[in-house]
Amino acid sequence: MPSLEEELFPSTPGKFKDRNRHFHRCFASTSTMFLWALFLIALTASYLCFQSFMDSGNRYFTATWGGHHWEKNVINSAQIRRSHGGMSVLVTGAAGFVGSHVSLALKKRGDGVVGIDNFNNYYDPSLKKARKNLLNQNSIFIVDGDINDSKLLVKLFDIARFTHVMHLAAQAGVRYAMENPGSYIHSNIAGLVTLLEVCKNSNPQPAIVWASSSSVYGLNEKVPFSESDRTDQPASLYAATKKAGEEITHTYNHIYGLSITGLRFFTVYGPWGRPDMAYFSFTRNILQGKPITVYRGKNRVDLARDFTYIDDVVKGCIGSLDTSGKSTGSGGKKRGPAPYRIFNLGNTSPVTVPMMVAMLEKHLKVKAKKNFVVMPGNGDVPFTHANISSARKEFGYKPTTDLQTGLKKFVKWYLSYYGYDQGKL
Numbered sequence: 020m021p022s023l024e025e026e027l028f029p030s031t032p033g034k035f036k037d038r039n040r041h042f043h044r045c046f047a048s049t050s051t052m053f054l055w056a057l058f059l060i061a062l063t064a065s066y067l068c069f070q071s072f073m074d075s076g077n078r079y080f081t082a083t084w085g086g087h088h089w090e091k092n093v094i095n096s097a098q099i100r101r102s103h104g105g106m107s108v109l110v111t112g113a114a115g116f117v118g119s120h121v122s123l124a125l126k127k128r129g130d131g132v133v134g135i136d137n138f139n140n141y142y143d144p145s146l147k148k149a150r151k152n153l154l155n156q157n158s159i160f161i162v163d164g165d166i167n168d169s170k171l172l173v174k175l176f177d178i179a180r181f182t183h184v185m186h187l188a189a190q191a192g193v194r195y196a197m198e199n200p201g202s203y204i205h206s207n208i209a210g211l212v213t214l215l216e217v218c219k220n221s222n223p224q225p226a227i228v229w230a231s232s233s234s235v236y237g238l239n240e241k242v243p244f245s246e247s248d249r250t251d252q253p254a255s256l257y258a259a260t261k262k263a264g265e266e267i268t269h270t271y272n273h274i275y276g277l278s279i280t281g282l283r284f285f286t287v288y289g290p291w292g293r294p295d296m297a298y299f300s301f302t303r304n305i306l307q308g309k310p311i312t313v314y315r316g317k318n319r320v321d322l323a324r325d326f327t328y329i330d331d332v333v334k335g336c337i338g339s340l341d342t343s344g345k346s347t348g349s350g351g352k353k354r355g356p357a358p359y360r361i362f363n364l365g366n367t368s369p370v371t372v373p374m375m376v377a378m379l380e381k382h383l384k385v386k387a388k389k390n391f392v393v394m395p396g397n398g399d400v401p402f403t404h405a406n407i408s409s410a411r412k413e414f415g416y417k418p419t420t421d422l423q424t425g426l427k428k429f430v431k432w433y434l435s436y437y438g439y440d441q442g443k444l
């Protein structure tokens with residue numbers, strides 16, 4: 020049987036095989052290695068080509084936008100159905116927690132609403148699909164797409180003349196930033212800039228209201244937190260991207276005349292909430308008899324949050340949209356100064372995490388198995404507390420739901436949504 024060498028290099032009989040066997044072996048093994056190397060390079064190259072084809076073509080595989088029917092849906096959904104002062108709003112992150120609630124509230128009063136959401140799997144996408152169904156039932160169309168897709172955004176602005184953008188699409192979550200930092204840059208920085216670019220070029224320019232976060236106060240110790248307090252000590256990458264968003268939007272306001280309002284949300288909770296948040300995951304664990312981990316600060320000090328009920332936040336979002344004023348630019352050029360505003364949307368009465376757990380226990384009628392651990396250095400801050408006087412002055416923002424009442428409503432929704440009210444408990 021011919022050896023591998025002979026198969027690969029069939030030599031003319033006796034040429035150098037016998038006379039220079041050593042040289043031949045060397046040559047053959049070097050050539051074999053060379054061929055293997057070529058093979059590996061070719062394999063890697065084809066893999067990389069395939070990857071980049073998949074990346075660039077991703078849109079085509081997942082594309083669910085475009086076409087006559089799709090455009091008709093966008094136009095219908097964007098239509099204002101009230102006679103005075105109506106607005107047509109593009110809501111980004113419309114299948115998200117705050118996005119779905121704001122979309123429904125706007126639609127209810129006759130404003131035009133078109134949603135966009137990328138339905139990523141940061142948390143259970145079936146919850147996002149359920150929110151989408153709810154919006155569809157209320158004649159709100161949600162486009163399945165990413166805010167980084169500028170072609171899609173341009174198309175949307177071409178066919179619907181949005182007067183406002185409610186920008187809520189973001190990578191949320193404080194602690195997850197250590198696991199997946201790139202996703203924060205993708206959505207909270209790159210996505211924001213893509214959206215602003217499209218808004219600045221559109222004619223007329225929309226006014227923009229967007230979600231910043233109480234986390235921008237970071238290690239600030241002055242309480243309650245006021246908008247003028249320092250925000251240059253973020254404790255997490257999430258907070259840093261939100262703070263960066265505030266600076267980025269400021270430039271677009273300054274250069275292009277976009278009307279911008281940034282809302283610093285304080286731990287928003289309620290029905291249809293986010294499963295990654297503590298009140299939600301604690302509820303799940305308590306019902307399943309699993310332990311919960313309660314973080315504590317230094318010297319066993321309890322952590323506290325200015326938990327804010329979703330309906331109050333929705334009122335704040337709508338108040339901001341109603342008072343946003345107009346963008347002054349057109350075709351990418353500023354014609355005069357436009358409003359640039361930042362507001363806290365909190366509850367003004369912080370509650371400790373163990374107290375929040377006690378409220379859940381009461382509403383669920385189940386005792387939690389609590390493990391107290393020292394707060395890990397993963398981006399958390401010990402407490403938040405909002406001063407809301409600016410929002411109150413500007414658009415009458417006045418939260419009315421305390422945590423006890425809000426959690427009761429959340430638990431009612433949770434039990435019904437997950438089927439506990441049908442005997443699962």
Ligand SMILES: O=C(O)[C@H]1O[C@H](OP(=O)(O)OP(=O)(O)OC[C@H]2O[C@@H](n3ccc(=O)[nH]c3=O)[C@H](O)[C@@H]2O)[C@H](O)[C@@H](O)[C@@H]1O
Pocket residue numbers: 191192193231232233234235284285286287295296297298312313314315322323324372399
């Ligand atoms: O208001 C904000 O700026 C932020 O509010 C929340 O962030 P956070 O307040 O950390 O909300 P949770 O993740 O629900 O945590 C609430 C409290 O529970 C504590 N916690 C969390 C998780 C856990 O397993 N155990 C625990 O004790 C946290 O330390 C924190 O004190 C949201 O997740 C952010 O997206 C939002 O921007």
